[in-house]
Each structure stands twice: as C-alpha cells, then as structure tokens.
Amino acid sequence: MTAxxxxxxxxxxxxxxxxxxxxxxxxxxxxxxxxSMQVTALRSLSxxxxxxxxxxxxxxxxxxxxxxxxxHLLRGVVxxxxxxxxxxxxxxxxxxxxYAIFFVAPLFITALSGPxxxxxxxxxxxxAIVTGLVGVLVVLRPTGEGMLTWAGLAVVAAAVxxxxxxxxxxxxxxxxxxxxxxxxxxxxxAFGSTLLAAPHWQPLLRADAWLIVGVGITGFCGQWGITYxxxxxxxxxxxxxxxxxxxxxxxxxxxxxxxxPDRWTLLGAAIIIGSGLFLxxxxxxxxxxxxx
Numbered sequence: 001m002t003a004x005x006x007x008x009x010x011x012x013x014x015x016x017x018x019x020x021x022x023x024x025x026x027x028x029x030x031x032x033x034x035x036s037m038q039v040t041a042l043r044s045l046s047x048x049x050x051x052x053x054x055x056x057x058x059x060x061x062x063x064x065x066x067x068x069x070x071x072h073l074l075r076g077v078v079x080x081x082x083x084x085x086x087x088x089x090x091x092x093x094x095x096x097x098x099y100a101i102f103f104v105a106p107l108f109i110t111a112l113s114g115p116x117x118x119x120x121x122x123x124x125x126x127x128a129i130v131t132g133l134v135g136v137l138v139v140l141r142p143t144g145e146g147m148l149t150w151a152g153l154a155v156v157a158a159a160v161x162x163x164x165x166x167x168x169x170x171x172x173x174x175x176x177x178x179x180x181x182x183x184x185x186x187x188x189x190a191f192g193s194t195l196l197a198a199p200h201w202q203p204l205l206r207a208d209a210w211l212i213v214g215v216g217i218t219g220f221c222g223q224w225g226i227t228y229x230x231x232x233x234x235x236x237x238x239x240x241x242x243x244x245x246x247x248x249x250x251x252x253x254x255x256x257x258x259x260x261p262d263r264w265t266l267l268g269a270a271i272i273i274g275s276g277l278f279l280x281x282x283x284x285x286x287x288x289x290x291x292x
Contacts, residue, residue, distance in 0.1 A: 009233025046216025076188025
C-alpha cells in the first residue's frame with residue numbers, strides 16, 4: 001500500500017517539478033525589473049485567488065481555522081526566506097546551475113526523514129539519493145565553483161528552508177487537510193513578502209502582466225502537486241524526483257536565455273535521471289510485492 005502511494009506521489013512530483021520550472025523561469029524574468037522581495041510577493045499574490053477558489057470549492061474557510069498553528073507559522077516564515085534567497089540565486093545564476101545547487105535539498109530531506117518522521121530509508125533510496133547528488137556535483141563542475149558565490153550560498157539557504165517545509169508538510173498531513181496546507185502557506189507568504197516589499201515597491205509594467213499571471217497559475221498547480229506528493233508519499237521516496245526539474249531547466253535555458261549546456265552539465269543530468277529511474281523501478285518492485 002505504501003509503495004503504491006509512493007508511486008502516485010512520484011508521478012505527481014514529476015509534473016509539479018515541470019510546473020515549478022516554468023514558474024521559476026517567469027520569476028527569473030521578473031527579477032530583471034523588480035527586487036527579489038517584490039518578485040516573491042508577486043508570486044504569492046498571483047496565486048492567492050486560485051487558492052481561495054480551490055478552498056471554497058473543496059472545503060469551507062471556517063475549516064481552515066482548525067489547524068496546527070505552530071507548524072503552519074513555521075512553514076510561512078521559512079517559505080518567505082526560501083523564495084527570497086532562491087530569487088537571489090535566479091537573478092545571478094543560470095537557471096540550470098541554480099537548480100543544480102538547490103538539489104542538495106533531497107539529501108537533507110532523506111537524512112532527516114528517519115530521525116524526525118520515523119521513516120525507514122532503504123539502501124536503494126540512499127543509493128539513488130547519493131548518486132543523484134554526484135550528478136549535481138558534476139553539473140557544478142569538479143571545483144564546485146558556483147556554490148562558493150553569494151548567489152550559490154543563497155540557493156543553499158533556500159534548500160535548507162525547503163527541507164524544513166517538506167518535513168513540516170509530512171507531519172501536518174497526518175492531521176490537517178490538504179486545503180489548509182495550501183491556504184495558509186500562500187496566505188502567509190503573500191502577507192509576509194508584500195509587507196516586506198512595500199517600502200521599495202516598484203510600479204508594475206504592463207508588459208509583465210502575462211508573466212505574473214503565468215507565475216500565479218503554474219505556482220498554484222505546482223504547489224498543489226508537491227503538497228499532494230509529500231502528504232501522501234514518504235518524503236525520502238518522493239524527494240529524489242525533484243531531480244527531474246533539471247531536464248526542464250536545460251531546455252528553458254536554451255530556449256529563453258540561449259545558454260547551451262556543456263558536456264559536464266549533460267553528464268550530470270544523465271546521472272541524475274538514471275538515479276531517478278533506478279528508484280522508480282525499486283518502488284515498482286515493492287508495489288508488485290505487496291500486491292502479487
């Protein structure tokens with residue numbers, strides 16, 4: 001049963017990764033005109049109407065009050081920090097390199113899922129995670145030069161915040177509804193980032209309207225997908241499939257910013273994809289064993 005939930009979570013995670021890549025591409029374009037904090041605010045504000053419509057359709061706003069407030073507040077705070085630091089990375093680094101550094105998050109998540117969540121992390125999962133991390137290091141080049149910049153360190157900070165949020169989702173998912181997980185995250189993110197961005201708010205350009213709408217739609221759909229995946233599957237099994245984001249970033253870097261990946265990037269991508277396929281096959285074998 002667990003393996004089947006993991007497989008569903010993996011499929012949803014792959015789709016969410018693609019949507020988030022589109023969203024982050026829009027945020028990178030917006031960061032050319034606005035501050036990192038304002039871009040964070042625009043990302044959350046543009047998704048807010050969709051989240052409220054979703055909650056109105058699926059539940060009631062009164063039900064949103066019956067939640068575990070401390071963990072929701074924690075998610076809200078780390079979400080603001082995560083997006084701001086990630087946008088700083090997007091502003092100064094290529095999309096592919098930003099994601100490559102951010103991919104230390106699945107290793108953090110796997111390492112913490114045992115002591116914090118009581119999950120059993122199998123040797124196959126550890127092998128896939130470590131192999132995927134090796135692929136990330138290959139993308140960074142053997143020197144790891146990109147990680148030693150301020151922008152690189154900002155992305156590492158974003159990865160730490162994401163790890164905290166992913167663990168919190170798994171804990172909250174045991175008692176709180178999926179609607180409340182999305183409602184309070186986006187609401188707190190919108191309130192906090194807008195408040196912080198307000199003193200230096202720049203007027204919006206009409207030409208950026210389509211980018212803001214696109215960021216809102218892909219952000220909402222991606223957030224639904226990643227919340228579903230982490231709520232219903234084991235985080236140590238789901239997290240490695242965020243590596244598939246690298247496939248989309250390679251294409252978008254070439255299409256939008258005319259950045260051609262070199263042989264190190266392609267080799268690292270191949271290693272990352274291989275680790276994900278290995279883990280998918282391992283989860284499939286477990287599912288078949290549970291339901292012969």
